Amino acid sequence: MPDLAIQLLIIVTKIIALTFVVVLPLVPISVYFERRFSAVIQDRVGPNRVGIPLTLLGFKKDFHFFGLIQPMADGIKLLLKEDFTPEHVRKSFYWLAPALTVIPALITVCVVPFGSPLNFFGHEEKLVIADIDVGPLFVFAISSLSVYGITLAGWSSNSKFPFIGGVRSTAQMISYEISLGLSIVPVLMYFEDLNLSKIVQFQADNGWLLLPFWKNGSLSLPDLNTALFWIPAFISFIIFTVSIFAETNRMPFDLPECETELVGGYHTEYSSMKFALFFMGEYAAMVIGSAMIITLFLGGWSLGFTLDSKIADWNIAGVGIAGFIHLGVFMSKLLAFILFFILVRWTVPRFRYDQLMKLGWVIFFEAALVNVFLAALILAAPRFSTAITIIGAVLLIVITGAIIWVAKVSEDRPKLLRA
Amino acid sequence: MSVVKLKRPKLGFGEKVYFGALIKGFLLTMGHAVKSLRGKSAGAKELASSGLGVTMQFPEQRWDEHLPDYYRGAPALVTDEQGRERCVSCQLCEFICPPKAIKIVPSEIPADDKWAKVEKRPLEFDIDMIRCIYCGMCEEVCPEQAIFLRKDYLITGLARKDMVHTKKKLYEIGGTRVGLVNKWNELK
Numbered sequence: 288m289p290d291l292a293i294q295l296l297i298i299v300t301k302i303i304a305l306t307f308v309v310v311l312p313l314v315p316i317s318v319y320f321e322r323r324f325s326a327v328i329q330d331r332v333g334p335n336r337v338g339i340p341l342t343l344l345g346f347k348k349d350f351h352f353f354g355l356i357q358p359m360a361d362g363i364k365l366l367l368k369e370d371f372t373p374e375h376v377r378k379s380f381y382w383l384a385p386a387l388t389v390i391p392a393l394i395t396v397c398v399v400p401f402g403s404p405l406n407f408f409g410h411e412e413k414l415v416i417a418d419i420d421v422g423p424l425f426v427f428a429i430s431s432l433s434v435y436g437i438t439l440a441g442w443s444s445n446s447k448f449p450f451i452g453g454v455r456s457t458a459q460m461i462s463y464e465i466s467l468g469l470s471i472v473p474v475l476m477y478f479e480d481l482n483l484s485k486i487v488q489f490q491a492d493n494g495w496l497l498l499p500f501w502k503n504g505s506l507s508l509p510d511l512n513t514a515l516f517w518i519p520a521f522i523s524f525i526i527f528t529v530s531i532f533a534e535t536n537r538m539p540f541d542l543p544e545c546e547t548e549l550v551g552g553y554h555t556e557y558s559s560m561k562f563a564l565f566f567m568g569e570y571a572a573m574v575i576g577s578a579m580i581i582t583l584f585l586g587g588w589s590l591g592f593t594l595d596s597k598i599a600d601w602n603i604a605g606v607g608i609a610g611f612i613h614l615g616v617f618m619s620k621l622l623a624f625i626l627f628f629i630l631v632r633w634t635v636p637r638f639r640y641d642q643l644m645k646l647g648w649v650i651f652f653e654a655a656l657v658n659v660f661l662a663a664l665i666l667a668a669p670r671f672s673t674a675i676t677i678i679g680a681v682l683l684i685v686i687t688g689a690i691i692w693v694a695k696v697s698e699d700r701p702k703l704l705r706a
Numbered sequence: 707m708s709v710v711k712l713k714r715p716k717l718g719f720g721e722k723v724y725f726g727a728l729i730k731g732f733l734l735t736m737g738h739a740v741k742s743l744r745g746k747s748a749g750a751k752e753l754a755s756s757g758l759g760v761t762m763q764f765p766e767q768r769w770d771e772h773l774p775d776y777y778r779g780a781p782a783l784v785t786d787e788q789g790r791e792r793c794v795s796c797q798l799c800e801f802i803c804p805p806k807a808i809k810i811v812p813s814e815i816p817a818d819d820k821w822a823k824v825e826k827r828p829l830e831f832d833i834d835m836i837r838c839i840y841c842g843m844c845e846e847v848c849p850e851q852a853i854f855l856r857k858d859y860l861i862t863g864l865a866r867k868d869m870v871h872t873k874k875k876l877y878e879i880g881g882t883r884v885g886l887v888n889k890w891n892e893l894k
Contacts, residue, residue, distance in 0.1 A: 330759035634731040
């Protein structure tokens with residue numbers, strides 16, 4: 288048992304390493320990918336020049352790195368710009384708002400398991416800052432705080448477009464938080480646990496939630512119950528992913544900052560590093576959202592296909608490398624998902640505001656609700672007799688029909704009293 | 707004007723579900739991405755692309771041979787086939803120039819000169835290339851067809867002074883222009 292000082296040292300190392308070495312660099316990298324990928328989609332080249340200017344030092348050729356230094360140049364530009372505070376803003380809130388968008392996104396890093404435990408000469412160290420037993424709930428609780436930043440920014444800017452952006456953001460966050468929370472209830476029922484590390488370990492042993500093709504360390508087709516559960520799991524996945532898009536204000540849902548309607552939305556009045564903080568907050572939220580989706584649905588750090596138990600004992604000179612491999616796997620999954628985020632941004636046009644609200648309240652909320660009962664029925668079926676299961680199924684169908692009917696009726700135009 | 711009532715199209719089930727359209731969109735954008743990575747985007751060949759999308763990458767690749775005939779580059783003064791400078795410093799271009807980039811100091815041609823009968827030529831002819839907007843009005847207004855927009859497009863300098871094209875520089879860019887007008891020509 289290491290003493291307190293060493294424990295504290297380990298925790299601080301973990302915080303610094305995972306937050307500032309693993310997650311924060313992902314922000315500029317995803318900005319770079321955003322620019323290059325969008326360029327490629329639009330038949331352009333994108334930033335491919337900024338590198339190390341060796342010609343300045345007398346060498347023959349510059350080193351371009353495919354422009355990977357570009358985000359650094361962007362960052363330096365934003366840092367060195369004049370930090371202008373307009374006369375008409377509410378100063379204290381105006382200064383507080385950017386920090387309030389970044390900090391929640393970075394705090395949520397602490398429950399994400401980045402890899403399997405690292406093994407140093409027999410001492411195990413978990414690759415997660417805080418291994419708490421309320422993982423997803425903690426993430427929801429903290430990440431939804433970032434709406435305060437956006438709302439405060441909109442309000443304190445004291446000008447009309449940011450204000451509309453802030454109000455939209457509030458409404459959007461509230462609408463999608465509900466379906467976000469409801470959509471993972473089936474998932475948590477399946478795992479019977481709220482600890483993200485244990486959830487990932489479970490998936491490594493028994494198949495990813497969306498890819499259940501192995502069980503207890505051997506490849507096999509899923510049994511009937513698991514196969515049936517794939518349906519609510521997939522519905523959950525879709526609702527959760529779309530809601531994460533809405534939560535992070537990404538493209539089809541970026542109404543709080545849409546340039547075409549609101550100039551810049553909530554950050555119209557911001558410049559320099561304060562604007563950069565909003566920017567960073569958005570991308571950090573995207574990274575954390577992707578991490579949550581991967582952890583809950585796509586096996587987190589696990590390599591899958593029973594390979595995890597095989598590499599578990601690999602080590603070089605007493606240092607287990609499985610943890611590092613898993614970290615790499617997690618990062619590649621994360622990057623793949625970020626690329627998916629970017630693809631969506633450059634494919635799907637922005638929704639109209641009423642469409643956004645309808646999607647959140649009329650479709651996703653109901654679908655997530657029905658999905659909870661469907662998942663419960665499938666999970667409970669083996670424990671009850673056939674008769675009870677059938678009654679449950681009939682009840683579920685009736686309730687689903689009723690909900691669809693209500694949703695449909697609510698969409699009807701009101702009848703005019705006088706024609 | 708009569709009021710036209712537009713009927714919104716009735717959406718089918720597939721269109722309402724929206725996922726089909728999403729997947730179609732993904733295929734479209736990914737198709738573009740793959741094509742542009744392979745250098746096979748539509749129009750890549752005609753635009754002489756660099757092999758990534760349709761873009762020509764500038765310092766390595768120049769579009770000089772793709773410049774159209776009507777391209778308007780840097781304005782320049784020309785001499786005729788006898789080496790006489792065509793400009794008679796009437797200052798029409800100076801007056802028409804929208805950004806006021808042209809500055810002319812006129813002077814008389816001394817009586818003992820071969821072209822004394824032309825009477826005037828510019829002593830100084832400066833075009834400030836920072837101000838020039840390449841509109842071609844000077845070319846259009848010139849009665850002597852002395853100023854033309856050439857195809858030079860890389861006008862750069864490290865100081866404001868470098869960006870002013872003097873008379874010498876303008877004739878250097880312009881060179882000799884044959885034909886067109888022979889107003890002052892002895893042969894005529």
